[in-house]
Amino acid sequence: MNRIKTVFSKQNHALLGELVRTDFKLRYQGSILGYAWSLLRPLFIFAILYVVFVKFLKLGNGIPHYPVYLLFGIVVWNFFAEMTVQSLGSIVGRGDLIRKVKIPRWIIVISTSISALINLMLNMIVIAIFMIFGHVAVSLSIIYLPLIIIEVYLLALGIALFLSAAFVKYRDINYIWEVVLQAGFYATPIIYPLSRITSITLQKIILLNPMAQALQDARYSLITHATITPQKIFKGGPYDYIPYLVVGIILIVGTVYFNSQAKSFAENI
Amino acid sequence: MKEKAVIYVGNVSKAFKLPHEKQGSLKSVIVNFWRHKKGYEIQDVLKDVSFEVKEGEFLGIVGRNGSGKSTLLKILSGIYSPTSGDVRIEGRLTPFIELGVGFSPELTGRENIYLNGSLLGFTRKQMQNMYDDIVEFAELERFMDQKLKNYSSGMQVRLAFSIAIRAQSDILVLDEVLAVGDEAFQRKCYDYFYSLKRNNKTVIIVTHDMAAVENFCTRAILIEGGKILKAGDPRNVAQSYKELFLPPEQEQPEEVFEEPPVLETPKRWGTKKIIFKKVKVTKNQKNITIHLQMDTKEQVKSQTTLAYTVKSADGSSLFGDSFEIGNDISDGTEIDAAITFSNILSKGEYYIDISVRDVLSGIYYDFWSDCTSFDVIHAPENALHILTNSKITIETQAIPATSK
16 A cells, blocks of 8 residues: 555656656757657658558558558557667666666656657557548547557556566667567568468467557557457457466566566666 | 654665676576576675664764765665665655766756756656745856756756755755865855754765764764774764774884994994994874883993984984983993884974983984984874973893803
């Protein structure tokens, strides 16, 4: 009870706010367009992907609104990747604070994650613009979207807590994670539609990955009901729950490991 | 109220793992695991430290570099956790391990105030209320919208200090805050300390400034080698701290001359009725003693005096004295004399002339210039003595002529 009180104390709230603010101010420090880059970056990346995958490779044949479908996938994956990568180095990067001030260590990871969330929200504005231009009809299933985003956030948070704590001791973690992320990018149906995978078994295996499940569900809820979702593939049954279970386990392991290491951050950095 | 302990430290020990080589990589962990090798060494920084701090106390922690005092401070602040033992803190504690922690050079002064304030536990609203006072106190009104990287280091310290003194904690922990800044800043620091004392705050400071310890602290702790060497009255602790820096007194080599020199030299001459056999200088903090051993070769029947002169390295005489040692000294008498004088000398090297002579005729039995030298490494703290207060103790031992 006491612990929960300190987690939500006014001081921590204020500190979190300042850290996020600082992060945001420093991000586009010195660039002429400043915050505009938060929107311009995804726009340009999308333009490239659009040309390569929609115009040349024609991957999206058969999927309605494939350009937005593709962009949305990229946006969600980028949120996951950005949050984990930024958090990974956050504890070490804020070593000056850790060694000299008594602040709850998790605040640093949370502040990084909130910065990533803010970025996601900005990117969602871009998505909304494209949905309007692409005449994507919004259905009632959009109400599931926040829940799916929360799922991705919790998954990323569990990983972020684990990686940031491990990085204090083992500085190889960032290279390993870079490779894992790259593999994950292709293991998740982001740039290719899941329907392109002809083997049902392979589709099932792919969908056990929480990121793949979340991505497909998110596309289903926001863009088109033609998206293949785990419910459609597994047709109910226990396999449906495996991605959520994975998220839960990762979150618990990450939190427990982070807490066990937090006490010695100051001396190990 | 004064009796309440607000900080309780019980049997606290802290050990650090020091990696042997560049560890911190998975490979070295795996390799070391394979070889059953520990990739680190354990260093005990604090050993079984216990003390209490009562409400309203101003505690000074002193010690040499590497004695473990900063580690202790970080444990009190909750930045490190102790390897064993426990720490209990009653009330809110704010550590100042450094001024301006979290300052970002790319942010403006204004933004840094808010960021730094949040690290001290202030909400944005509280900071807004204090903002004008902070800026005014730091005397930086014109610079608040400039980036911190364009501030001089003095300006940064002023800004950090102005924020720091807003901390409303019951307990404040300050590490070497005095070490920075010019004289005007130091005065501000002292004013701040006085105000803390007036407001009955509990304060712990780590410092090398013994004047501050003696002026502000109600109690002090001296840490050496991770242990509390001394605790109590700040004056005594400050004194013990200073003594830590004195190297062990070196024994001056004994100058032994069993036989009188055959030839007279410009440095040593006389009739050799009485000769100096051994000369040695010993020192302590207060006094310097010349130990002399003389041998009587021929009986002397007149008043005899022993004299010494202390000279500086350039050869000028500084002071000296003479002592009567007898008027009938029989053949074969060995005389041991110890001349003690107050150490009023400043750092440097000194030489000694000694002589023994017949007072009436002025004939020297043995005159020895520059017979020995000694170094003063630590000048005495308070050289109040203008006089050297030379004293002599003499022991004579008559050796029967038959035994010769």
